[in-house]
Amino acid sequence: MICSAEGLFERVGSTLRAVACLICLAIPGPALANLIVVTTEFDGPVNVDGECSLREAVTNALLDSFAGSPDCVNGSGADSISFANVYFSTPRQI
DSSP states (O other), X not given: OOOOHHHHHHHXXXXXXXXXXXXXXXXXXXXXXXXXXXXXXXXXXXXXXXXXXXXXXXXXXXXXXXSSOTTSOOOOXXXXXXXXXXXXXXXXXX
């Protein structure tokens, strides 16, 4: 059986394309980050009350889960924490 140079290059080229595709599929993409919105200024024990406190939001963001509270969005990757009409006050001047 006689192999032509063209046939050899076609087979090698298609093999390289297949390997390149497999490598691209094997590389994991970046984790998608979530926006966690704090909806209450009250800080207390973690509970399911429909409100997301700063403590619950930070815990969810750090652990990438609902560990802080199911009231907040779960963490995933490099999350952002935002505040929805929440005002914090302190008895001392900062």
